[in-house]
Amino acid sequence: MRLDIITLFPGMFAGPLTESIIARAQKRGLVDLRLVDLRQFATDARGTVDDRPFGGGAGMVLKPEPLCAAVESVRTPQARVLLMTPQGAPFRQRAAERLSRLPHLILVCGHYEGVDERFRQALVDEEISLGDFVLTNGSLPAMLVADAVIRLLPGALGSPESAVGESFGADGLLEYPQYTRPEEFRGMRVPEVLLSGDHGRIAGWRQEQQVWRTMGRRPDLLTEAQE
Numbered sequence: 001m002r003l004d005i006i007t008l009f010p011g012m013f014a015g016p017l018t019e020s021i022i023a024r025a026q027k028r029g030l031v032d033l034r035l036v037d038l039r040q041f042a043t044d045a046r047g048t049v050d051d052r053p054f055g056g057g058a059g060m061v062l063k064p065e066p067l068c069a070a071v072e073s074v075r076t077p078q079a080r081v082l083l084m085t086p087q088g089a090p091f092r093q094r095a096a097e098r099l100s101r102l103p104h105l106i107l108v109c110g111h112y113e114g115v116d117e118r119f120r121q122a123l124v125d126e127e128i129s130l131g132d133f134v135l136t137n138g139s140l141p142a143m144l145v146a147d148a149v150i151r152l153l154p155g156a157l158g159s160p161e162s163a164v165g166e167s168f169g170a171d172g173l174l175e176y177p178q179y180t181r182p183e184e185f186r187g188m189r190v191p192e193v194l195l196s197g198d199h200g201r202i203a204g205w206r207q208e209q210q211v212w213r214t215m216g217r218r219p220d221l222l223t224e225a226q227e
Contacts, residue, residue: 001030001031001032001100001102001103001104001105001149001150001153002031002032002034002076002103002104002105003031003032003033003034003104003105003106003107003146003149003150004033004034004035004036004074004079004104004105004106004107005033005034005035005036005106005107005109005142005146006036006038006067006070006071006074006106006107006108006109007035007036007037007038007109007137007138007139007142008037008038008039008049008109008111008137008139009109009137009139010035010036010037012139012140012143013035013139013143016143016147017033017035017143017146021147021150021151021156021157022146022147022150022151024156025150025151025153025155025156028155028156030150030153030154030155030156031150031153031156033146033150034074036070036073036074038062038066038067038070038109039066040070041065041066041067041069041070041073042066043065043066048063049062049063049066049067050062050063050111050112051063053113057113058113059112059113060112060113061112061113061114061115061116062110062111062112062114062115062116062119063116064115064116064118064119064122067108067115067116067119067123068119068122068123070108071106071108071123072123074106075106075123076103076104078102078103078104079104079105079106080099080102080104080105080106080125080126081106081108081123081124081125081126082099082105082106082107082108082124082125082126082127082128082145083108083110083115083120083124083126083127083128083138084107084108084109084110084128084129084138084141084142084145085110085114085115085127085128085129085138086129086132086133086134086135087114087127087129088126088127088128088129089126089127089128089129090129090130090131091128091129091130091141091144091145091148093148095128096145096148096149096152097152099145099149100149100150100152100153105149107138107142107145107146108124108138109137109138109139109141109142110137110138111136111137111138112137128141128145129141130144171210172221172224173210173211173213173214173221173222174210174213174214174217174218174221175210175213176205176206176207176209176210176213177209177213179191179194183195191205193205
């Protein structure tokens with residue numbers, strides 16, 4: 001997969017994109033990840049990429065010229081352009097799975113009061129939101145989307161089974177409780193079924209725990225699974 005991220009703040013990505021699973025995926029050639037500095041596509045010597053909104057109002061709006069130029073400099077026929085914005089569709093695990101199967105993603109990080117609407121109409125294929133809250137800019141959401149997608153690429157995780165049974169997986173439920181050694185800690189013991197060696201009982205217990213945990217913490221997911 002090729003993944004381009006267009007941002008005003010490429011320095012923000014240095015840590016998240018050079019550690020852990022994302023770093024290993026890049027070293028293994030599973031993802032070609034590139035940062036694109038939006039300011040390099042400004043049309044004046046001052047590097048201006050924003051201006052006051054028509055009609056008045058607070059803040060600044062990202063101009064369409066540098067945005068379009070930046071996307072078009074990296075866009076391929078297979079690319080899907082994603083705009084990070086609080087106005088977008090909520091990002092879910094199923095979206096991450098769908099995007100992980102595409103050959104080329106371009107993530108555009110919004111900033112200030114947003115982007116000129118004409119850029120969205122001209123080049124954006126999809127708008128993504130991480131939730132009903134507002135951040136300083138779209139760089140952090142882009143990092144999270146990149147992480148969620150890259151870890152699903154074949155070979156990115158240590159074991160292909162690592163993603164099986166995770167929260168928000170195929171069944172839409174939260175993950176079951178996990179335990180490791182020691183068997184007893186501060187008076188709390190590992191459930192006996194997990195020590196039984198009976199894989200059928202363990203699978204049944206885990207499925208039951210997924211339902212109970214989802215019912216207690218995210219009942220909305222159960223409703224969605226039934227629809």
